[in-house]
Amino acid sequence: MEQDGRYKYGFLYVWIKESCDKLYNLNIVEKFKNMIWWIAKSKIFKVLETEDNEKKIKNIGIDLYKLIKLGVILYIWIFHIKTIWAIAITFYLIITTLMTYLKYHFWNKNSNDDFERSRRRFISMMLSFAFIIISYGYLYDIPYEYAITKENSNSVQFTVNQNNESVSWDEALLYSISNSFGGNYSSIVAVNKVGDWLSISQIVITFIYITLIFAKSLFG
Numbered sequence: 001m002e003q004d005g006r007y008k009y010g011f012l013y014v015w016i017k018e019s020c021d022k023l024y025n026l027n028i029v030e031k032f033k034n035m036i037w038w039i040a041k042s043k044i045f046k047v048l049e050t051e052d053n054e055k056k057i058k059n060i061g062i063d064l065y066k067l068i069k070l071g072v073i074l075y076i077w078i079f080h081i082k083t084i085w086a087i088a089i090t091f092y093l094i095i096t097t098l099m100t101y102l103k104y105h106f107w108n109k110n111s112n113d114d115f116e117r118s119r120r121r122f123i124s125m126m127l128s129f130a131f132i133i134i135s136y137g138y139l140y141d142i143p144y145e146y147a148i149t150k151e152n153s154n155s156v157q158f159t160v161n162q163n164n165e166s167v168s169w170d171e172a173l174l175y176s177i178s179n180s181f182g183g184n185y186s187s188i189v190a191v192n193k194v195g196d197w198l199s200i201s202q203i204v205i206t207f208i209y210i211t212l213i214f215a216k217s218l219f220g
Contacts, residue, residue, distance in 0.1 A: 020099070020102065020103070023095075023099055024099050024100075026096070027096040027099060028065075028096075029062065029065050029096070029100060032061055032064075032065045034061075036064065037054055037061065040057045041053075041057075059120075066127060066131075069093050069131070070131060070134070072089065073090065073093070073134055073138055074134075076089075076142070077134075077137075077142060077169070081142070082142045082143035087139070090135050093131075094136075094205065097128050097131055097132060098128075098132070098205060098208065100128070101124070101125065101209065101212065125213060128209075129180070129206075132180070132202075132206065132209070133173070133177055133180050134173070134176075136179070136198075137169070137173035137175075137176040137177075138172075139198060140175055140198070141167060141169050144194060145166050145167060145172075146191075146192075147194040148167055148175065148188050148189065148191065149167065149188065149189065149191050150171070150187060151186065151188070172188075174187075175188045176202065179199055179202045179203055180202065180203075
């Protein structure tokens, strides 16, 4: 344990770090941006293999990946797709979005940060946060519509709508935004354990996300 110096900061640090690294390896964004770079330097586009070109093309690849994953969520939301695969993809994208922000903007040390890089990081943070909100809006509105409901104005209690009146997409989005900022969107409430756990998972994820933002701003 002492020979390789891996446990200088304790075994919990090593275990958590290695677990985060293994989880991040499941993120396809790395493979996607490497594929974009491979295409760019191929015989078709013939981009010169320089460090600046590689960084530029890979950043473009990351931007394309962000647009694609947002497009995926909007597509399954608009067309009311609620298969197990759609749900699994949504949760996968939520988790990997958090992992990507953790790895590149907090976990790794960036000694060469400049103003433009800091600005790009801020934009990336805002887009990632918005993506999580939209993803949960889809989950509340489509696959887990049975887990939340509107307030029954005729009763003190919150009950499932007897007329099968579902929550609208904008109400689901507002509920997602409210959970992200620890608010209380009183027009909608979870009505079962699924709704409770889904809401709590969003609160926990956004809490971790906001904690990372504050930690980064404090410690650089």
